[in-house]
Amino acid sequence: xxxxxxxxxxxxKTRGQQVTLSCSPISGHRSVSWYQQTPGQGLQFLFEYxxxxxxxxxNFPGRFSGRQFSNSRSEMNVxxxxxxxxxxxxxxxxxxxxxxxxxxxxxxxxxxLLVL
Amino acid sequence: AQSVTQLGSHVSVSEGALVLLRxxxxxxxxxxxxxxxxxxxxxxxxxxxxxxxxxxxxxINGFEAExxxxxxxxxxTKPSAHMSDxxxxxxxxxxxxxxxxxxxxxxxxxxxxx
Numbered sequence: 001x002x003x004x005x006x007x008x009x010x011x012x013k014t015r016g017q018q019v020t021l022s023c024s025p026i027s028g029h030r031s032v033s034w035y036q037q038t039p040g041q042g043l044q045f046l047f048e049y050x051x052x053x054x055x056x057x058x059n060f061p062g063r064f065s066g067r068q069f070s071n072s073r074s075e076m077n078v079x080x081x082x083x084x085x086x087x088x089x090x091x092x093x094x095x096x097x098x099x100x101x102x103x104x105x106x107x108x109x110x111x112x113l114l115v116l
Numbered sequence: 117a118q119s120v121t122q123l124g125s126h127v128s129v130s131e132g133a134l135v136l137l138r139x140x141x142x143x144x145x146x147x148x149x150x151x152x153x154x155x156x157x158x159x160x161x162x163x164x165x166x167x168x169x170x171x172x173x174x175x176i177n178g179f180e181a182e183x184x185x186x187x188x189x190x191x192x193t194k195p196s197a198h199m200s201d202x203x204x205x206x207x208x209x210x211x212x213x214x215x216x217x218x219x220x221x222x223x224x225x226x227x228x229x230x
Contacts, residue, residue: 042222045218108159
């Protein structure tokens with residue numbers, strides 16, 4: 001069974017540009033969560049999608065958005081990039097059974113974004 | 117609001133020695149607690165989780181953790197460190213009522229000395 005895949009693995013952008021990151025969950029998983037990891041702020045929850053709906057959201061500005069497709073694949077978009085957006089962006093998938101927070105999240109290897 | 121505090125950003129142990137990584141949580145409701153491991157240039161892997169069943173939780177790779185409500189702690193232990201255990205470890209907490217919204221600690225880098 002294939003794991004969570006994220007593309008691209010590395011990305012370099014300049015300030016003001018926008019970027020789209022992609023996450024393909026484990027087959028059968030319907031929940032996809034996104035996290036930002038930086039040396040200064042650590043791991044921070046961005047948002048979670050389940051069945052194409054955003055179910056939960058962290059404390060990030062509106063420049064950070066996401067969506068989920070009918071096949072559970074998810075994309076994350078960051079507009080008007082700032083230097084501080086340089087980070088490792090991790091995606092995690094789980095079954096997403098409604099009402100359950102006990103499920104194990106499986107993480108992808110991440111996309112490392114560098115903003116110059 | 118829920119949070120976790122990991123004591124010690126860096127811990128060094130000798131190969132074969134006890135590994136003890138400390139985590140204290142703060143939560144207004146009985147929490148779910150997790151330990152994750154991250155190897156360089158990789159994503160996170162779940163080591164173990166506490167979801168209000170047994171207070172002593174056994175995970176992968178010989179790790180275990182004990183939920184102590186009186187101490188609000190969830191420390192991670194392994195009896196004998198192996199070189200392959202060198203990695204960064206994250207404690208995390210989630211609200212049982214929240215869908216997959218997990219709050220992570222700042223991480224502890226474990227160094228294993230041969």
